[in-house]
Amino acid sequence: MADPIELYYWPTPNGWKVSIFLEETATPYTLKPVNIGKGEQFEPDFLKISPNNRMPAIIDPDGPDGKPVSVFESGAILQYLGRKTGQFYPADERARVEVEQWLFWQMGGLGPMAGQAHHFRNYAPEKIEYGINRYTDEVHRLYGVLDTRLKDRDYVAGDYSIADMAIWPWVLPEGQGQDIEEFPNLKAWLKRVGDRPAVQRGRALGKDLRKRLDDGSKESEDAKKVLFGQRARK
Incomplete structure (x- = not known):
């Protein structure tokens, strides 16, 4: 059996796209939370697979040539997984x-x-x-x-x-x-x-991880500083 997909994820609309697909296809995956409110998307190891410092991203240990492949951008991930599984992405x-x-x-x-x-x-x-x-x-x-x-x-x-x-x-x-x-x-x-049950499961994935950005707490205000107003990092 192939190793599970590594899903680098935070519960946002773009993250839900991929978690929904994985749930719909019963594709084995390992959740790798990326707390974007704490700036984990800027960590060097994550930037190696997602140079745009955005999630989601995946690593497929069993890539097209049998070697690991990483994919960033949610649309590209959906296309890749659709081709890999032969589901929800027609061949015609x-x-x-x-x-x-x-x-x-x-x-x-x-x-x-x-x-x-x-x-x-x-x-x-x-x-x-x-x-x-x-x-x-x-x-x-x-x-x-x-x-x-x-x-x-x-x-x-x-x-x-x-x-x-x-x-x-x-x-x-x-x-x-x-x-x-x-x-x-x-x-x-x-x-x-x-x-759809799989959509509900994908939507609920990691729901306890995310804190509202508009609740007035110091944590939410700190997260806003990380998320908004970003400029190029050199």
């Missing part, structure tokens, strides 16, 4: 393109815009109306794109796939200033995916 080229375009839609659109909406609405030290409105409105637009896409289908790219796993963790209406009732197809999909 037309079906694969369908999945990939929605995976990249999340990576380049929903994730960054929703992240900015969260920041300006919840974490920014001063309330900047333009920033709040700019990103809240863009998330509203993206929710509309997804709602339209789901009008006549259960999942975003045909069968349930890594595209759904990538998008689902980032649909957090309350924190993004959205009313989910405006988007009935999205609401139904959110529940459909969220009712």
Whole structure:
């Protein structure tokens, strides 16, 4: 039996993408917490596998040539694991393109815009109306794109796939200033995916590790200093 995947993880939407996939496929893995609020993402050993100092990342001891391989960036990890396991990432080229375009839609659109909406609405030290409105409105637009896409289908790219796993963790209406009732197809999909037992297990992984950043404690304020306002480290 192959050694388990090493999952470098913290309970955030990007981390949940990979934990959900591993749970869905029953892929053996070992959890390696990376406390981003304490700056563990800057440790030299972690930077060797994730040079962008972001998690998640994985090490597969049984890589494509039988040797260990590391992968960073959540979308790339999903693609790698999809190819490795042959699950939730179709081999047929037309079906694969369908999945990939929605995976990249999340990576380049929903994730960054929703992240900015969260920041300006919840974490920014001063309330900047333009920033709040700019990103809240863009998330509203993206929710509309997804709602339209789901009008006549259960999942975003045909069968349930890594595209759904990538998008689902980032649909957090309350924190993004959205009313989910405006988007009935999205609401139904959110529940459909969220009712999957593996999704629930992946979403719950490490939930006790994370402390809220907006609880006013010294620990949360210290974490904000680590997470926000980063510049290049030389």
